[in-house]
Amino acid sequence: MSVRWTIVKPFERVRRPVSGKKKRQVAPDAGLSKQRVVIEAIRIADREGVHALSMRRLAGALGAGAMSLYYYVANKEELLDAMIDIVFEEIELPPEETDWQSAMRRRSVSARQVLARHPWAIGLMESRTSPGPAHLRHREAVTACLRRAGFPVLMATHANWLLDVYVYGFALQEACLPFDTADEFADMAEDVYLPQLPPDEFPYLNESAAALVAAGYDPAEEFIFGLDLILAALEPLRASA
Amino acid sequence: MSVRWTIVKPFERVRRPVSGKKKRQVAPDAGLSKQRVVIEAIRIADREGVHALSMRRLAGALGAGAMSLYYYVANKEELLDAMIDIVFEEIELPPEETDWQSAMRRRSVSARQVLARHPWAIGLMESRTSPGPAHLRHREAVTACLRRAGFPVLMATHANWLLDVYVYGFALQEACLPFDTADEFADMAEDVYLPQLPPDEFPYLNESAAALVAAGYDPAEEFIFGLDLILAALEPLRASA
DNA sequence: ACTAAGATTAGTACACTGTACGATGTCCGT
């Protein structure tokens, strides 16, 4: 099988180390590496969606042959795993110097921003089960923060799970929205959404859509609303030492 | 393009209506229909995952040729949309005769069960933005329930959004878990999870994993914990008429 | 400086995918 590959293959190899004694000026980006491959894959997925990310397309963007990628990545699955873990690296860890609520707010807001930047990552999480190292580091930091804030072990687990559910769920819902800003939403609602909703069949949806258009809709505010609600509800569940 | 298709194609056609005057005993399930196609697609996705759902595979399972499916479905995208909408049909609507919290609990629990039965649906939601009819009916019913419970328009929207975030987020997280029952979790944790976590690097994760193994982990209970927390936190935000 | 070992890239091939096209048969209203 591909056992030989996964054993022998170097996972982080800086092709062409400092000692560049010969010419090798074909191109400054000629050297591949798992880093470069995964980064470029993320760039493509961001711009054109995961469906547009094929090995040939990726290799082309890197100026390489399709099969060259398989030196750095065992298969496409592993590539996707690596992409997700890089996304996790982008998320801010909860700062240690503040109270737990501020820390959680900080990292949650960061996570939302990152996931909004890489919407494909959410859809990818289902289907791939094993968390990467960055994911684990993140979980550890969050759990630590909650434990130090005085949550009992099991309650910290509950809180951790709940907050993650909120962050990922929000990102998932947000990725479903066909607009990004409040203005776009207003246009969208009036041109596409509302005409599809007969007022006699969907009175309440019409009402709420109209109210939303009037009030303006900002995902960031919506996110904070639910997040603060959850944080406040968790507060009494910790044993404030 | 495929305009002719989408206009002419019948969306619900009971092939071979009652008047079966000639023989036609080739097989009782020989007649296709959009219903049958989508249902079988869901069955395949449930058993083998979305990645295993190809048009040829689906056609094979229905005893038909690959291209025959395109009479009932414009393309694979539309098939996936239809699958998702059937999933939404399976979710219980909030009952009208009880208080809002019970109603929301009822439909949320139902949604979790349905999404746990069809894990592929969660990953599919991102990427397809326009809600189907069943999805809309569901949203309308939930909004109605919240409005009647006394939530102001915008607050009802917030609550609706928050609850959906929780339900879908939970389903997403649950789909990531490589186990289904508490026993499986215990095995998994001891055999796979814990050995990957050096205690000096991940002290808190080790602690919580151990506590979870000892206490037993039940997704259904975990779901209720967060759900009730959110419902309780929403309660004071409605104007009890 | 030369060579052998290894790391890295590329080429070709195969089994699969979604689906456009055109050719069939089969039904119903005339």
Added chain:
DNA sequence: ACGGACATCGTACAGTGTACTAATCTTAGT
């Protein structure tokens, strides 16, 4: 009996992931 709409089919094409093989390029040991 006939014309058209409906339903299904086989075939074809471009694109996918990747196994296998061969070529090249880098480096180490002499």
